[in-house]
Amino acid sequence: MSDGYEADPSMTEEYGTGGAGASEERTFAPLPPAPGGAFARSWWGQAWLKALEDSALDLQQVKRGRRLARAGAVGAVSVRPGRITAVVRDRDGTALRSDVLLRELDGEEWDRFLAVAAERAGHVAALLEREMPPHLVEDAATVGVELLPGIGDLEAECACGAWDHCPHTVALCQALARLLDEDPFVLLLLRGRGERRLLAEVQARVPVGPEAPEDREGVPGVRADEAFAARDILPALPPEPVLPEAPGGALSLAVESSPGDGVDPAALEALAADAAGRAYRMLAEALAPGHGERPPAEVLTPAQDAVRLVAEARQPLPEEMAARLAAGSGRRREELAAAVAAWRSGGGVDALRLLEEEWAPTPVESAAAQERLASAMQDADRPLPRPAGPGRWSVPGGRLRVDRAGRWWALREVDGHWIPAGPPDPDPAAASALLAETDG
Known part of the structure; x- marks a missing residue:
């Protein structure tokens, strides 16, 4: 066993679910x-x-x-x-x-113990x-x-x-x-x-x-x-769980025995941290008012989830793991960096989809977007942006782009990629103002 082992005692891990023996630690x-x-x-x-x-x-x-x-x-x-x-x-x-x-x-002793534990409701609870x-x-x-x-x-x-x-x-x-x-x-x-x-x-x-x-x-x-x-006639149920101040701490899998072939401890640690963060967000959403009326979260593709994992990592990922995630997302490293920046803008998977697709509005959709843009800019007392391509307009500090749902995105050029500067807005003037805010 190594002298220099470091771990968080509140975050321990159990390996395996095999027989009463070796693989649990x-x-x-x-x-x-x-x-x-x-x-x-x-x-x-x-x-x-x-x-x-x-x-x-x-x-x-x-x-x-x-x-x-x-x-x-x-x-x-x-x-x-x-x-x-x-x-x-x-x-x-x-x-x-x-x-x-x-x-x-x-095995026989465990059978007797489990029978005793399951026999009494107080033990089970x-x-x-x-x-x-x-x-x-x-x-x-x-x-x-x-x-x-x-x-x-x-x-x-x-x-x-x-x-x-x-x-x-x-x-x-x-x-x-x-x-x-x-x-x-x-x-x-x-x-x-x-x-x-x-x-x-x-x-x-x-x-x-x-x-x-x-x-x-x-x-x-x-x-x-x-x-x-029978909740109206039984004693009150326990209170709802309380949201912790933050997700669980970092986990270390540094143990005495070496990992098996194909096992990357650093990658497992990163995945455990990601799981803790996702569980924390799910609990926060479940406890938020109106949760039951919201639609279920979108299921991500493996390529999209690879970007999400990098974007939401609480610590920099190991170089080898980041390279594998880039390959898994179908991108080169610099393309992955652009995708991560898009995700982190606040737009999440919608921002990533905007970065990936080359959708252009029909002439009818383009005319409607131009009319909406002109009206919004006039109300905000701003000059009308110049067209920069189908569904795109140049504004100070970047571009505006309209998506399939009629939402407006403020885009900023970063290393040759047009990256969302924030989440979408139904008002093009408000989206344009986001570029001015980030400039400041």
């Missing part, structure tokens, strides 16, 4: 020092530390490891089924790879809200499934050569306790199931309709459509 950024106070706040974190103390033979090693963890000596923590790994720096600065192993649950109720541990134990490690269950491996828990593996366990404070699902991944797969399997086991289970307090499950139909 989450990597967390190094945690900052924790100079004082309780090292774990949550029930899950404290229960994990109790298991560590029960497993360690030498409590002095536990104390030394706790001091290392408090000092921020633990690097990025990788969690996968059966193993957690990190580079831990000793007091003299030596970097040592440390691993802690915990047995994965087998909590899990779907990404919460892990502590009493789930007790219910799982009743069917012989131990989620938390017991005495001697945590096996240590460290490059320092210690045969039992050393300060480095203890520090790693301390760091995991802090991660469990934020996300108890990390424990289930360590036991062999990633969060997405686990939730999908729980949902698949929950019957709907008359067969819906009762929880142990005797409250029956209710179908969502039935709940909405």
Whole structure:
């Protein structure tokens, strides 16, 4: 594992949905020092530390490891089924790879656990809200499934050569306790199931309709459509989701193992950032007044979406990825730059379509556009623009162009391409004014 790993702990990724084993992994950024106070706040974190103390033979090693963890000596923590790994720096600065192993649950144990989780409505609701109720541990134990490690269950491996828990593996366990404070699902991944797969399997086991289970307090499950139909007599539904201040942060896929053939981590990171931005905009649109009355968004072609991806990227894309997107959009690099500028003008796919097509109005359409232009310019007390081609007129600072829908675009010449200076306007005088604004 690399010393220099950087990642955002709020943005972790799970790879694969295969069997209880190898392909699922989450990597967390190094945690900052924790100079004082309780090292774990949550029930899950404290229960994990109790298991560590029960497993360690030498409590002095536990104390030394706790001091290392408090000092921020633990690097990025990788969690996968059966193993957690990190580079831990000793007091003299030596970097040592440390691993802690915990047995994965087998298929039969997972079946029993999932049956218990799906049996009780409270468990299902909590899990779907990404919460892990502590009493789930007790219910799982009743069917012989131990989620938390017991005495001697945590096996240590460290490059320092210690045969039992050393300060480095203890520090790693301390760091995991802090991660469990934020996300108890990390424990289930360590036991062999990633969060997405686990939730999908729980949902698949929950019957709907008359067969819906009762929880142990005797409250029956209710179908969502039935709940909405009875919304006037049932308790109030939860409030609508709140729009975050911004999309999620950057994601790093820098992990210890090398990617497979044909896998480009930088491209995947860019696509993940794009997905987060699109999800954010979709939520903002869904929460906006009148969303239900608006037509669905236009489905982009692959070539159009390649331009959109470059135009909306929150950070510059890797050079190789930008070259592939240019090829995928059917453009040379300089043509892609013009298309991106058109998209960013505020016109989106309409601006891109304007750049691509060579539509010319019929004589009747041209006469109507000329009449509309003359009237608008007279009202705005401006001189009538000079014709510059079919559906085009020269104005100070650029051109005006009318499209098939009768909208007017202000165009500015950039590197030999006429690029929209802003979104279209039904008023040609207002579109012309946009050129004057951008000049200023």
